[in-house]
Amino acid sequence: MENILKIERIEKYYGNRSSLTKALDGLSFDVEKGEFVAIMGASGSGKTTLLNCISTIDKVTSGHIYVGGDDITKLKGNHLNRFRREELGFIFQDFNLLDTLTAYENIALALSIQNEKAKIIDEKIKKVARELDIKEILHKYPYQMSGGQKQRVASARAIITNPKLILADEPTGALDSKSSKMLLEKMNYLNDALEATILMVTHDAFTASYANRVIFIKDGKIFNEIYKGENSRKAFFDQIIDVVTMLGGDLNDAL
Amino acid sequence: MMLFKLSLKNIQKSVKDYAIYFFTLILGVAIFYIFNSIESQTIMMNISKNTLDIIELMNNMLSGVSVFVSFILGFLIVYASRFLIKRRNKEFGVYLTLGMSKKKISFILLIETLMIGIISLVIGLGIGILLSQLMSVFVANMFEADIEEFQFVFSQSAAIKSCLYFSIMYLIVMVFNTFSISKCKLIDLLHGKKKSEKIKIKNPLVCILVFLISSSFLGYAYYLVTGGLVKLQNANEIYIPIAIGCFTTFLIFWSLSGLILKIVMSFKNIYYRGLNSFTLRQISSKVNTTVFQMTIICLMLFVTICVLSSALSIKNSMTANLNTLAPADIQLLQPMNIKEDRAAKYTTSQISHSNLTSLEVLNALGISLEHDLKDIVSINYYSTPALTFRDTFGTTLEQVQKQFRFLSFDTQENIIKLSDYNKLATLFERETYTLNSNEYMIIGDFDSMTSLRNIALASGEKISIFGATLFPKYSECKDGIIEMSSGHINSGMFIVPDEIVDENFLVANLLTANYKANTKEEKVKIEKQLLDIEESNVYILPEGTTRLTIAEASLGLGGLVTFIGLYLGIIFLISSAAILALKELSESSDNKERFRILRKIGADERNINRALFSQIGIFFLFPLLLAIIHSIFGIQFCNSILETFGNDKLLPSIVMTALFIILIYGGYFLLTYYCSKNIIKERV
Numbered sequence: 001m002e003n004i005l006k007i008e009r010i011e012k013y014y015g016n017r018s019s020l021t022k023a024l025d026g027l028s029f030d031v032e033k034g035e036f037v038a039i040m041g042a043s044g045s046g047k048t049t050l051l052n053c054i055s056t057i058d059k060v061t062s063g064h065i066y067v068g069g070d071d072i073t074k075l076k077g078n079h080l081n082r083f084r085r086e087e088l089g090f091i092f093q094d095f096n097l098l099d100t101l102t103a104y105e106n107i108a109l110a111l112s113i114q115n116e117k118a119k120i121i122d123e124k125i126k127k128v129a130r131e132l133d134i135k136e137i138l139h140k141y142p143y144q145m146s147g148g149q150k151q152r153v154a155s156a157r158a159i160i161t162n163p164k165l166i167l168a169d170e171p172t173g174a175l176d177s178k179s180s181k182m183l184l185e186k187m188n189y190l191n192d193a194l195e196a197t198i199l200m201v202t203h204d205a206f207t208a209s210y211a212n213r214v215i216f217i218k219d220g221k222i223f224n225e226i227y228k229g230e231n232s233r234k235a236f237f238d239q240i241i242d243v244v245t246m247l248g249g250d251l252n253d254a255l
Numbered sequence: 256m257m258l259f260k261l262s263l264k265n266i267q268k269s270v271k272d273y274a275i276y277f278f279t280l281i282l283g284v285a286i287f288y289i290f291n292s293i294e295s296q297t298i299m300m301n302i303s304k305n306t307l308d309i310i311e312l313m314n315n316m317l318s319g320v321s322v323f324v325s326f327i328l329g330f331l332i333v334y335a336s337r338f339l340i341k342r343r344n345k346e347f348g349v350y351l352t353l354g355m356s357k358k359k360i361s362f363i364l365l366i367e368t369l370m371i372g373i374i375s376l377v378i379g380l381g382i383g384i385l386l387s388q389l390m391s392v393f394v395a396n397m398f399e400a401d402i403e404e405f406q407f408v409f410s411q412s413a414a415i416k417s418c419l420y421f422s423i424m425y426l427i428v429m430v431f432n433t434f435s436i437s438k439c440k441l442i443d444l445l446h447g448k449k450k451s452e453k454i455k456i457k458n459p460l461v462c463i464l465v466f467l468i469s470s471s472f473l474g475y476a477y478y479l480v481t482g483g484l485v486k487l488q489n490a491n492e493i494y495i496p497i498a499i500g501c502f503t504t505f506l507i508f509w510s511l512s513g514l515i516l517k518i519v520m521s522f523k524n525i526y527y528r529g530l531n532s533f534t535l536r537q538i539s540s541k542v543n544t545t546v547f548q549m550t551i552i553c554l555m556l557f558v559t560i561c562v563l564s565s566a567l568s569i570k571n572s573m574t575a576n577l578n579t580l581a582p583a584d585i586q587l588l589q590p591m592n593i594k595e596d597r598a599a600k601y602t603t604s605q606i607s608h609s610n611l612t613s614l615e616v617l618n619a620l621g622i623s624l625e626h627d628l629k630d631i632v633s634i635n636y637y638s639t640p641a642l643t644f645r646d647t648f649g650t651t652l653e654q655v656q657k658q659f660r661f662l663s664f665d666t667q668e669n670i671i672k673l674s675d676y677n678k679l680a681t682l683f684e685r686e687t688y689t690l691n692s693n694e695y696m697i698i699g700d701f702d703s704m705t706s707l708r709n710i711a712l713a714s715g716e717k718i719s720i721f722g723a724t725l726f727p728k729y730s731e732c733k734d735g736i737i738e739m740s741s742g743h744i745n746s747g748m749f750i751v752p753d754e755i756v757d758e759n760f761l762v763a764n765l766l767t768a769n770y771k772a773n774t775k776e777e778k779v780k781i782e783k784q785l786l787d788i789e790e791s792n793v794y795i796l797p798e799g800t801t802r803l804t805i806a807e808a809s810l811g812l813g814g815l816v817t818f819i820g821l822y823l824g825i826i827f828l829i830s831s832a833a834i835l836a837l838k839e840l841s842e843s844s845d846n847k848e849r850f851r852i853l854r855k856i857g858a859d860e861r862n863i864n865r866a867l868f869s870q871i872g873i874f875f876l877f878p879l880l881l882a883i884i885h886s887i888f889g890i891q892f893c894n895s896i897l898e899t900f901g902n903d904k905l906l907p908s909i910v911m912t913a914l915f916i917i918l919i920y921g922g923y924f925l926l927t928y929y930c931s932k933n934i935i936k937e938r939v
Contacts (some may be wrong), residue, residue, distance in 0.1 A: 078859050078861070082857065083857070085858065098852055101536050108532065110856050110857075112532065113530060113853075113856070
């Protein structure tokens, strides 16, 4: 299997010599094409820093991150932007939809900044809207939508450019349980049917149970890693809970 | 002093946010000082007494205008500081949750305002003092005073005045700040930004309808102030096109903000290219909520453009007029044949001597003109109750009266013999005329009046005077002057054949002559001798008009209008640009979030900057464009009002105006762009 993401001993330090915080401490793992990986950890464990480094929003102190074979820690300036725009898709906890644009235009923007033709944009949006069941709300503004709808629009924006990797940062964080479930099923669909590679950060065991693999992080290091394999989602969920219990601490609160 | 430290830190921290505010304050102080210091500059100059009188008038007017200006600047400063407070709601919220009292927060703001005030005053005064040295060269040029050597002028009174006025303004700001702090609630302070704005898409059909209706009304208003101006019956009616203009400006902004988006959206290839859709939505969402502000700014710019270009052109054309309107050195107008019933105004001796011409009066007073004057032309005015303004219209009277009810129709017309006029015209190097014994003609150059008289002339109205009946030779008034003046104010003189005139109706004598002198000093000396005569009870003194006094008066008047126009124009320009800039910057925190999202989905830095540039650019350009369209008609209107001054030199003044706008408005635009760019910039 082809490695979409390869992370090699990355470290991220904050602060100065007198008070050093190691947010990431020699972390390494790979993500293969078509995988759906969840990263779990308590707050302060470094999972958001990890995501920021992969998405090039933040820079690593040392180590390498390869996406599709290219070392993205070496990228600078507009190359960074191009990488973000062409190789990555983002789904954020707070949706990050532009409030002045309709759903359609929000999705279109991801393509139009790649100078895609208007006709092709239209075709692609129609297709993705059907898949994510947001056809009816395409003309609506973010403030007219529910949280679940917003997140599905954001997902549509993330997937429409055909990115190598979709990064999801607490995608269900701001959703109620029903919307969460619906969104996660859609993400599963994107993963299964469209072979999208998804890396999702979450502290919610239920959300994580939709992934194929869960990586647990503690204090900037990998603590544990479990695969769903042939298990049912329910069994996988129980497995995750076991690890979370083992991890202890405030992750329990999140359940 | 904990609070003091806090506010000092605050200013340091937010210097970038305050840049526009600072810039405006400094500019305001500097301009205020410069225009108020003109007084002490003119005192230093070598200027004749006539000009000095006008300069004094100008200085009085300037200080009057300064009060008005300080009101505008006061509003601007209050407005600006309210913006800045809004930006800092969260900060104040944090203070309040920490248990700081509102009194203390007000105190922090007070110190901040005080410090900003002092700093801006000092810098503004410094810049003002430097620039006023440049201004003094301009002032000297304007009044044609010669500066022998450069003098550094510091006007203490202007400096004190600036400090005083601005202190009052800052005081008002402090009161406002305290008031707005005492009124606010903690919950609003902390969550003030979470307000989700609803974006309403207006019904395009309604927009098109409103746009068409308001455009046609605006067109009608344009017509009223240009082509239809003749129809205006009295001065109050000018408010109609102005009111229509203001209202339609609002409606046009309102409808365009909905329409433009719709139109561009229908061109999908443009709309979905790069960040176009984002930029357009940014603009339209803002125009939606700021239609009213746009209108105010547009109207202010419109006033600025008209005031600046008219004011600058008056000076130009006044100087140009001098040669055509004052071709001789001196004219003396001597009222003659005063009737007994005017005894209230004149003494009996004056009345009995009123058969003398100006030459004879001066001779009688012992002033000999032989040595001083050459090219002497003496002409007589005649006037009869049989020929009033009303009588000249004949059968067209009703038509004219209907249109111009406010005119007085009972004035007696001035009549001049043809040979007299031809003598004068020869001296003035103008065309001479011939008339048959039953013909008359009218000489005039005041367009509003001559166009009125042309109605009667075109219909061939006859006049009956001194027992003769005369018909017009020409179907319109002929251009020409009798009395010298600084403007086109000859409203029409009747030229008739010599032989019909009855000498009993002689009312005045006009003497026109040149000085036997070559240098200005000699001319001034002669003029003094002829004009500075002691009042006499025996004789009525002739009323003198000279080329020199006209030149000085028009110089002074031109300077006066120019300076006041410049002052008001610049202040208006600064105010409108500053409001736009502050509005734009106050939204930059919302924008920051939006641009952050754009970066996250991978938009290039170049594209982001371009989007920001066009967003701010269009926001600045939109009101300016409509203001320019307004001005095209507004300037024409100003011209028709000011036509007595002549309007041949409009182009250079329009160029100057454009230069001012590009400099100040453009400067604000660039400053806003760089500040916004700084705000949305993300540290990676």
